[in-house]
Amino acid sequence: MPDGTRRPGRPRAGDRPGDARQRLIAAARRRFATDGYDRASLRAIAAEAGLDASLIRHYFGDKAGLLVASMQLPVNPVEILRTVIASGPDGLGRRLVEAFLASWDPHREVIAGLVRTTFADAAVVPPTLQVVRGVVVASLRGVLTGKDAELRAELIAGQLLGLAMLRYVRPLEPLASAPRARVADWYAPAVQRLITPS
C-alpha cells in the first residue's frame, strides 16, 4: 500500500519504536516555529507526523512535555519538577533550589545560551519562555495553596531566573562559585516564603 494512503496513527511497518516519537518531535519543532507554541495544536502536529494525537500523550504527557522534548535540553525540567513537587509544599523551596543548581551547574553554557536567547529578541516568543510559563509556573501553581497562586508561582520562577542570570549568564562572585549547599542555605528560605507564606 503506498505510504500516502495509509491511515494516520499506525506506526509504519518498518518503524522502530523510537521512530514515531522522533517524527512527533520533528513535526512539533516545525509547527512551534511556524505557528508559535500557543497556536500549534496537538492535532496539527500529529497530522504533520502522520500519527494519531493520542501518541503525543503517550510519549510526552502533554504539550509542554512535547515542547521540552523538542528542545533537546541536557536535563528534563518536566521530570525534575514532577519529582521535586511530588513531596508537597513543605521544604519545596530547598528541593527546588537544590534541583535547579544540580541540574544546571554541570551545563552552565547551555543555560547561559538559553537565557540569552530568551531575552535577546523582543519580537519572538522563544520556546524557553514557554517552558518557564507552561512547565515551571504551571507546575508550581499546582502545588501552591492560598491566594494569588499564579502570581506567587511567577515570582518563584523569577527567583530561579535571577539566580541563573548571576550564577551562569553573567557570573558574579562569590555567587557563581559558591557551593550549592551554601546557596541553597540562603536562597531556599526566600523561595519557601512564597510557597508557604505563613
Place this chain on the structure above:
Amino acid sequence: MPDGTRRPGRPRAGDRPGDARQRLIAAARRRFATDGYDRASLRAIAAEAGLDASLIRHYFGDKAGLLVASMQLPVNPVEILRTVIASGPDGLGRRLVEAFLASWDPHREVIAGLVRTTFADAAVVPPTLQVVRGVVVASLRGVLTGKDAELRAELIAGQLLGLAMLRYVRPLEPLASAPRARVADWYAPAVQRLITPS
C-alpha cells in the same frame, strides 16, 4: 593663556557650573567604553576631561555614581538605594521592592532594553552589570549583618533582576500587570528573608 597649557582642575573662564560635570561624564563614557569600568581610573577620566579628580567626588560621590550619571538613566539607582537603605535592615525588603517597582514601572521599555543589552552579548561587560555589582550589590552588602553578606546581597540583586525579567522584559501575566502593592505583599517577605534571615 592657550587652552593646552592651563592647569587641570580649574574650570575654564567661560564655563557654566554644569560644564565641568558634563565634561567628566563625556570623559567617563569614553574611558569606560575603552578600558572597561574596573580598569578606568578616576585620575585618567579627570585628566581626559582636563579637570581634577577631586571634582568627581564632588559631583558624583564615587566611581559608581559617575557610571550611573554617564548612563543617563531615567531614575538614579544610587540615590534611590541610599534613601531606601538609610532606615536600616528592618522592613528593607518592602522598601526595596516598592522603590524598584515605583522606579521602573513608568519606564518599562527602558529597563527592558537595558536588561536585554546586559545579557545579550557574552563578550562585553556592559555598564548595567557594573551598576548591579558596584551600586546594588555594594549598597546592600553595606546594610547586611551576619555571614555571607556579599553572597546574600547578590541573591537579592538576583531577585530584583528576576522580577524585572518577568514583569518588564518578558511580561508574564498576572505578574506584569499586578498592582505594585500586591507584588510587594508577596515578594517583600522573600527579599527580607535574605536581609534578616533569623
